[in-house]
Amino acid sequence: MIIEGLHEKDIYTETYPFRIELNTFDNFDWPLHWHHAAELVYPVENDYRATVNGLEYTMCEKDILFIAGGDIHSFHTRNNKGNRFFIQFEISTLDVFGQAHQLTPFLSMTKFISAKEDPLLHTELEKNIIALINEYQHRALGYTLYLNARIFDILVLLSRSVCNNINxxxxxxxxxxxxxxxxxxxxxxxxxxxxxxxxxxxxxxxxxxxxxxxxxxxxxxxxxNHFLSYLNERRIKKAIRLLIAHNMSITEIALSSGFNSIATFNRTFKKLKGCTPVEYKKMQF
Missing domain, CATH: 1.10.10 (Arc Repressor Mutant, subunit A)
Structure with a gap:
């Protein structure tokens, strides 16, 4: 893996777009970064901390954090021996039937799932996560098909949990x-x-x-979320990718991302990311 600016690349070590890593470091800091892959964080021993889009999550043992693709996040712990699984996968690449777009709106935001707050959802998600880990470790015949099935079980569970918020x-x-x-x-x-x-x-x-x-x-x-907040978050994610990957002016990026005013773009960007687009771009070099 490498990080260029904030963009983490070369995540996978094989052609199949899936990765599991067990982290056991006492002192572990992984700087702010983003990637196209979705990510599940699952600490199985001791607490763990993650920051996503400026919000800090303190995860207790067995809590689950789903980080949406494109969200900026970091991980940090001090003097806290433990085991944490990081599971990364490319939703669009794994979607052999071309149906994942139906779930996209419900998977566009990071979600924290606690055993205390949502025990039923947590139990079902944890069952599939453990199945993923075990299957990936053994890699028996057809293991990629099995992993695909469990990943989409997880994505459907997350999507339906959002739907269930309807009154x-x-x-x-x-x-x-x-x-x-x-x-x-x-x-x-x-x-x-x-x-x-x-x-x-x-x-x-x-x-x-x-x-x-x-x-x-x-x-x-x-x-x-309110409609305008959701729309602005979607636009800012697009802007971030343009800031990192293209040699475009701030004005061009603002217009290409759906903002018709530089002032609105700057204000929205700073509100969501804590810095201006210009400051953000300078951080990449």
Whole structure:
């Protein structure tokens, strides 16, 4: 593995886009970085700390942290002997049936799963994570197919846990809930296709067949985020990749990421990442 600027590359040691590493260091600092791969962090002995997009997570033994691809994160511990598994995989590359785009909106944000706060979800996720670890260690015939299956079991569990945040009124009717989820998926698809353009809450609501009020309420319940915040986070992730990988001006990056104002771009970037785009770009060299 190498880190160029903040971009971690060459994660995998084999052609299959999957990696498990067991970390046992007493003192371990892995600096701020990002990668296209999604990542699961699973400490099996003692606590562990991670920072993702400026938020610090203190993980107790057996807690699970799902880090979305593109999120900036770091790991750190001091005088804390323990075992922590890092599991990384490329969702799009593993998606042999081309259906993972249905889950993309629900997997775009980092999620912390605690055994105390969400025991049912944690139990199911942990079962699949342990199965991944055991299978990867033995690598019997067809092990990559087995790993694929468990990865998508995990992704479906995470996605459905987001869906279950819809309130009781909606959940009371499975048909109604399914209909709403289908319409929300249209909204997410529209955002993914149009986020680089000047789109509004009205545009997205209309594309999904919601009123603005209804869409705002359901979107917040589904994602834990307001529409504009979600849109800005998506745009900033795009901007970060352009800052790192392309020799473009800040103005060009702002426009290419969906911001029609440099002032708005700078303000949003600093709010989400703690520094301006110019300062961020300087950190890469």
């Amino acid at each position: 009781a009124e909606i959940s009371s009717s499975s048909n109604k809930k399914f209909h709403i989820l289908e319409k929300l998926n249209l909204a997410f698809q529209y955002i993914e296709e149009q986020y680089q353009n000047d789109i509004s809450l009205k545009d997205v609501s209309s594309a999904a067949g919601f009123s603005e009020y209804h869409f705002s309420r359901i979107f917040k319940e589904m994602t834990g």
